[in-house]
Amino acid sequence: MDEAEFDRFAEEYYAIHASSIAISGEEPAYFAEYKIRDLAREYLAKEPLRNGRISILDFGAGVGTSVPFVRKYLPLSQITCLDISRKSLAIGQARWGEQARFLHFDGETIPLRDASVDVALAACVFHHIADREHIRLLREFHRVLTPGGMAFIFEHNPYNPLTRHAVNTCAFDDNAELIPARSMRAKLKAAAFSGIQIRYNVFFPRVLRALRPLEKWMIWLPLGAQYYAVAAKG
Numbered sequence: 001m002d003e004a005e006f007d008r009f010a011e012e013y014y015a016i017h018a019s020s021i022a023i024s025g026e027e028p029a030y031f032a033e034y035k036i037r038d039l040a041r042e043y044l045a046k047e048p049l050r051n052g053r054i055s056i057l058d059f060g061a062g063v064g065t066s067v068p069f070v071r072k073y074l075p076l077s078q079i080t081c082l083d084i085s086r087k088s089l090a091i092g093q094a095r096w097g098e099q100a101r102f103l104h105f106d107g108e109t110i111p112l113r114d115a116s117v118d119v120a121l122a123a124c125v126f127h128h129i130a131d132r133e134h135i136r137l138l139r140e141f142h143r144v145l146t147p148g149g150m151a152f153i154f155e156h157n158p159y160n161p162l163t164r165h166a167v168n169t170c171a172f173d174d175n176a177e178l179i180p181a182r183s184m185r186a187k188l189k190a191a192a193f194s195g196i197q198i199r200y201n202v203f204f205p206r207v208l209r210a211l212r213p214l215e216k217w218m219i220w221l222p223l224g225a226q227y228y229a230v231a232a233k234g
Contacts, residue, residue, distance in 0.1 A: 035123050036069035039152050052076045054118035060125030064092030067100045112144045120151045127176045138191035145233040154228040155179050163225045184229045193231035200224035
């Protein structure tokens with residue numbers, strides 16, 4: 001991860017992302033929202049009595065795209081946005097004010113106490129990070145999670161051709177290395193997580209949005225544009 005690289009794209013992130021996903025017919029907000037919606041559904045199914053009173057770490061949060069959707073689906077939560085790009089964090093802080101806490105990540109250690117967050121989220125971040133760093137960083141997730149806390153790792157599915165097109169045409173994905181779901185599962189296991197599940201999603205572009213209600217029954221099918229791995233700290 002290189003701070004200067006992500007600082008360079010901070011102000012143009014939305015426009016660059018929108019251009020790369022134009023083939024889907026959706027705006028970046030669609031992809032940001034579905035992740036938080038899925039996260040909230042999974043977590044509240046496991047911990048319904050918490051009623052969303054949880055602390056969330058958004059690792060690689062950039063300009064804080066997740067913040068309004070966390071407020072929508074988990075309005076009682078506390079969110080910490082962590083990123084290596086100080087410029088992105090400044091934009092996020094100016095945009096979202098007191099709705100979230102924005103912290104700088106030094107590339108090594110998550111600046112949070114042990115067992116201090118209930119949910120750790122990485123939304124299409126790990127493909128920007130060198131493979132050799134993945135397990136170490138996932139161990140950092142494990143460290144900061146409370147017992148029973150959950151990690152959500154969203155990633156692009158390298159076997160989906162439209163995903164490949166989007167990544168190949170996105171300026172800030174120049175150095176991306178897409179991660180197969182089976183590999184992410186193995187990394188989470190090596191980082192001491194348990195109960196690891198893979199869910200595939202984003203099967204239909206906007207022109208076929210009438211079919212999207214079917215997607216909840218397709219999470220096992222490895223053809224979605226993206227997937228997420230959900231795992232627990234035992």
